[in-house]
Amino acid sequence: MFDLVVDSVPLAIVASIPLLLAVEGELIVQRGGIINLGIEGMMLTAAMTAAFAAQTTHNLAIGFVGGVAGAAMIAALFGLFAIVLRADQIVTGTAINLLALGGTSFVYHETQAFQQPVPQLRTDPLLPLAWIVAPIILGVILWNSSFGLRLRACGEHPEALLATGRSVRMHRWAALMIEGLLVGLAGAYLSLALSSGFAENMTAGRGFIALSIVIFGRWKLKGALLGTAIFGLAAAMQYALQAANRGIPFHLLLAVPYVVTLLILCGVAGRVRAPEALAKP
Amino acid sequence: MRRFGVAVLAAASAVLLLAFSGALFGHSPWSLLSILGSGSVGSRFALAGTLLKAVPLLLTGLSVVIAFRAGVWNIGGEGQFIVGGLAALVASRWGVVASLAAAMLAGAAWASIASAMRLWRNAPEVLTTILLNFTAIHLLGWSVNGPLREHAAQYPQTDPAGAALPVLGGVHAGIVLAVAASVFAWWLLYRTAEGLRLRATGFNPNAARWAGIRVGAQLARAMAISGAAAGLAGGVELLGVTHRLFERFAAGYGYSGIAVALLAQLHPLATIASALFFGALVTGAGELQRAANISAGLATFGQAVVILTLIVFENVRSRR
Numbered sequence: 004m005f006d007l008v009v010d011s012v013p014l015a016i017v018a019s020i021p022l023l024l025a026v027e028g029e030l031i032v033q034r035g036g037i038i039n040l041g042i043e044g045m046m047l048t049a050a051m052t053a054a055f056a057a058q059t060t061h062n063l064a065i066g067f068v069g070g071v072a073g074a075a076m077i078a079a080l081f082g083l084f085a086i087v088l089r090a091d092q093i094v095t096g097t098a099i100n101l102l103a104l105g106g107t108s109f110v111y112h113e114t115q116a117f118q119q120p121v122p123q124l125r126t127d128p129l130l131p132l133a134w135i136v137a138p139i140i141l142g143v144i145l146w147n148s149s150f151g152l153r154l155r156a157c158g159e160h161p162e163a164l165l166a167t168g169r170s171v172r173m174h175r176w177a178a179l180m181i182e183g184l185l186v187g188l189a190g191a192y193l194s195l196a197l198s199s200g201f202a203e204n205m206t207a208g209r210g211f212i213a214l215s216i217v218i219f220g221r222w223k224l225k226g227a228l229l230g231t232a233i234f235g236l237a238a239a240m241q242y243a244l245q246a247a248n249r250g251i252p253f254h255l256l257l258a259v260p261y262v263v264t265l266l267i268l269c270g271v272a273g274r275v276r277a278p279e280a281l282a283k284p
Numbered sequence: 285m286r287r288f289g290v291a292v293l294a295a296a297s298a299v300l301l302l303a304f305s306g307a308l309f310g311h312s313p314w315s316l317l318s319i320l321g322s323g324s325v326g327s328r329f330a331l332a333g334t335l336l337k338a339v340p341l342l343l344t345g346l347s348v349v350i351a352f353r354a355g356v357w358n359i360g361g362e363g364q365f366i367v368g369g370l371a372a373l374v375a376s377r378w379g380v381v382a383s384l385a386a387a388m389l390a391g392a393a394w395a396s397i398a399s400a401m402r403l404w405r406n407a408p409e410v411l412t413t414i415l416l417n418f419t420a421i422h423l424l425g426w427s428v429n430g431p432l433r434e435h436a437a438q439y440p441q442t443d444p445a446g447a448a449l450p451v452l453g454g455v456h457a458g459i460v461l462a463v464a465a466s467v468f469a470w471w472l473l474y475r476t477a478e479g480l481r482l483r484a485t486g487f488n489p490n491a492a493r494w495a496g497i498r499v500g501a502q503l504a505r506a507m508a509i510s511g512a513a514a515g516l517a518g519g520v521e522l523l524g525v526t527h528r529l530f531e532r533f534a535a536g537y538g539y540s541g542i543a544v545a546l547l548a549q550l551h552p553l554a555t556i557a558s559a560l561f562f563g564a565l566v567t568g569a570g571e572l573q574r575a576a577n578i579s580a581g582l583a584t585f586g587q588a589v590v591i592l593t594l595i596v597f598e599n600v601r602s603r604r
Binding site: 038040084088089090093094095097098099100101102104105106109110112113114203208211212214215218254255257258261264265268281282 | 305309357359397401404405407408410411412414415416417418419422423425426429430536539540542543546577578579580581582583584585586587588589591592595596599
């Protein structure tokens with residue numbers, strides 16, 4: 004069993020890069036009091052726009068920019084409904100997931116560009132970015148900057164921020180755009196690095212898993228890294244288990260992280276507290 | 285009446301936006317609309333397809349209506365649908381009634397995990413129900429690859445269920461059940477004390493508490509009823525349409541139920557019309573895929589457009 008775990012580590016580190024970037028993005032918005040259920044659709048859209056940009060220009064860098072642009076578009080749509088129109092965040096997020104799932108499937112069938120070859124990724128700048136650089140930067144932003152303090156105030160007690168004469172909306176927009184950047188990179192990595200091109204519903208629940216990991220990590224960056232590592236390892240191990248064929252039911256193994264998260268949410272493994280104003284418009 | 289107008293407007297603008305999206309990619313919007321129409325209501329066969337799709341949508345839609353009316357965010361329709369299907373399959377050897385009862389019980393139990401976590405540990409049901417969806421999906425994956433795998437062991441699917449719903453004129457009897465369920469939901473919500481308490485809890489939980497309603501227990505009951513409806517949807521889909529379980533059994537019906545309920549403005553009887561509309565949309569989009577090679581994902585896109593348009597219209601209305 005132990006050798007299986009060790010063998011799966013390299014795959015887990017690389018394969019969970021999109022997941023980790025998404026977790027970091029969702030952590031930022033949830034700290035600001037927004038729960039973005041639409042992160043799944045955001046990542047899926049980014050995967051498509053990234054593949055489209057890379058396949059039409061044969062340039063990987065433009066592909067990643069395309070991914071970020073796609074995610075930013077969805078972030079803007081989410082913000083328009085959840086921040087400007089003050090619509091329910093859960094309903095908006097659900098709608099955006101359906102929109103992206105149906106929309107990308109439709110566009111994929113209509114566009115010739117997706118038949119083009121995808122340029123190969125030689126070096127992997129996102130590996131250190133996701134695991135080291137982004138956590139440090141986000142940590143500094145959230146915990147050591149006045150913007151981070153104000154953003155967390157938006158998540159705990161928006162009235163306090165209003166009392167200082169600042170705009171809750173602007174802070175939440177900023178957080179949403181940071182999420183768009185991170186999730187855009189995540190989607191691009193998914194379609195350009197982990198696979199060669201776009202496929203329908205290729206995010207396969209990663210956005211929802213990211214939501215779970217934010218809770219699992221108790222809205223902290225260290226917890227987010229640890230949570231992603233555990234989820235990533237469990238996912239990578241299923242391949243090893245399948246190959247080894249030791250009779251361990253790997254489908255049940257896949258369910259374990261969700262059950263663990265449920266238990267953690269219930270405070271079995273310690274106290275857990277969500278941002279006070281989460282999901283309140 | 286005004287709310288009815290808003291709903292019709294949202295549905296119509298969704299269909300128009302679909303035609304427009306088609307035009308954007310060089311399809312004739314007229315032929316697109318005509319295929320959508322003929323493929324969903326244009327023939328006996330198409331109409332039967334629409335009704336078949338409307339049945340699970342109606343039941344998952346009702347599930348969402350009950351939950352949202354009580355103010356609980358049950359996003360777990362997908363998971364409750366799956367455990368409903370699983371329980372229905374296991375109990376199908378004892379006949380249709382036992383099978384469907386098991387489906388409702390399983391759905392209610394699965395949803396109650398979330399409400400128990402909410403009441404005891406204050407865990408938000410938005411998140412727990414989503415987590416329970418994934419747990420159910422993997423439970424299903426394990427079942428169809430392991431203990432419930434077909435005896436031929438050829439595909440990751442189960443053997444056919446031991447019972448099936450009778451078929452009436454091309455459509456299984458689940459449609460009668462689904463319509464009866466929406467009448468029952470209407471009666472429950474508007475003609476019983478339980479329904480009044482449920483709606484009061486959703487309208488303003490603090491006021492409800494002052495009025496002597498035990499809000500926690502009320503939420504738990506609403507969640508259980510909601511889960512039972514989604515579980516029933518899974519059971520009916522198994523005994524009426526798929527007859528077997530496989531990994532992609534739920535096919536998004538749980539999430540689509542949210543669009544169905546919102547278009548119906550959370551009214552149980554209007555949910556019938558709403559489910560028929562979305563059933564027609566799904567069936568018409570399937571025909572688009574066959575006839576014009578346009579992705580059937582267009583139906584999912586349409587569900588999203590309906591929800592977003594409703595939000596915009598509601599917003600305009602409340603600002604006036």
